[in-house]
Amino acid sequence: MDHSDAISATPSKLSPIEQAKRLAAYTAVDEHIRPNHKVIGIGSGSTVPYVVERIVQQGEELNKNRVFIPTGFQSKELIVSSNLSLGDVDQFPTIDVTIDGADEVDRDLNCIKGGGACHLREKVLAEAAETFILVADYRKNAEYLGTNFPGIPIEVVPFAYAKVLQNLHHALGSPNATLRMAKAKAGPVVSDNGNFIIDAPFPPETMKDPYKVMTRIKMLTGVVEVGLFCHMAQAAYFGNQDGSVTIKEQTDGLVVERTVLPP
Ligand SMILES: O=C(CO)[C@H](O)[C@H](O)COP(=O)(O)O
Numbered sequence: 194m195d196h197s198d199a200i201s202a203t204p205s206k207l208s209p210i211e212q213a214k215r216l217a218a219y220t221a222v223d224e225h226i227r228p229n230h231k232v233i234g235i236g237s238g239s240t241v242p243y244v245v246e247r248i249v250q251q252g253e254e255l256n257k258n259r260v261f262i263p264t265g266f267q268s269k270e271l272i273v274s275s276n277l278s279l280g281d282v283d284q285f286p287t288i289d290v291t292i293d294g295a296d297e298v299d300r301d302l303n304c305i306k307g308g309g310a311c312h313l314r315e316k317v318l319a320e321a322a323e324t325f326i327l328v329a330d331y332r333k334n335a336e337y338l339g340t341n342f343p344g345i346p347i348e349v350v351p352f353a354y355a356k357v358l359q360n361l362h363h364a365l366g367s368p369n370a371t372l373r374m375a376k377a378k379a380g381p382v383v384s385d386n387g388n389f390i391i392d393a394p395f396p397p398e399t400m401k402d403p404y405k406v407m408t409r410i411k412m413l414t415g416v417v418e419v420g421l422f423c424h425m426a427q428a429a430y431f432g433n434q435d436g437s438v439t440i441k442e443q444t445d446g447l448v449v450e451r452t453v454l455p456p
Contacts, residue, residue, distance in 0.1 A: 213432030215332035218243030220438045221430040232285045235268040236293025236319035237311040249375040265311040265385045291322035297342040298429045303403045307346025307420025310384045327429035339400035344392030346420035353415025356387045367393040
């Protein structure tokens with residue numbers, strides 16, 4: 194199977210955005226999930242089901258000897274419903290490859306994550322992985338973070354949320370930081386870890402140095418994890434509208450870009 198499968202399979206059933214997600218996911222799996230990989234981290238979001246779909250297509254023979262580590266409730270369900278073996282990072286603190294979605298990726302492969310409030314576990318699985326790969330559609334491919342996805346998701350322990358919000362508003366330069374509210378429940382979003390999520394937008398100048406802003410936020414007492422992943426990804430795959438895939442990858446300490454053209 195190759196890149197063309199992601200374009201040809203039931204095209205009419207998928208919207209152009211969904212096709213772009215699937216293209217990215219299939220290409221990333223084809224290039225990074227090898228027969229010798231036995232411990233695989235599965236991220237969260239709407240692109241990741243295509244990652245699992247492609248892994249399942251690699252066949253039972255390969256998958257029967259593998260264990261899959263989820264980043265949260267959604268990916269756990271995905272692994273179980275795909276009849277793949279479930280593990281956890283406390284059993285497997287070293288992961289061969291983790292593939293995950295992203296809310297935005299910059300030219301240096303830094304990214305914003307946490308749109309689905311899963312970024313604590315996602316960062317643990319990214320850090321535990323020998324190789325960490327991002328998959329997304331073309332809308333997530335940006336020069337700088339904060340271009341299309343303005344807020345940085347921040348997981349906080351519930352009793353500290355008001356103090357952290359105040360720190361963000363008055364000391365860190367994010368006057369519009371807000372507590373993320375649930376859509377089908379009264380009150381705030383509660384993460385898989387029982388915590389709250391703050392979304393903190395920062396001015397473009399600040400976002401040009403995501404590592405600096407990440408460390409400043411992380412130093413606030415009450416913050417559990419920041420949805421900025423700096424210097425972690427080896428590559429990011431973006432499915433494009435024309436059926437091509439743009440790949441940004443680390444090569445000899447530099448991020449280089451290549452394109453896989455449609456068949
Ligand atoms: O960080 C995440 C969840 O916390 C997701 O990976 C991110 O929101 C991307 O999701 P999608 O593939 O639906 O665009």
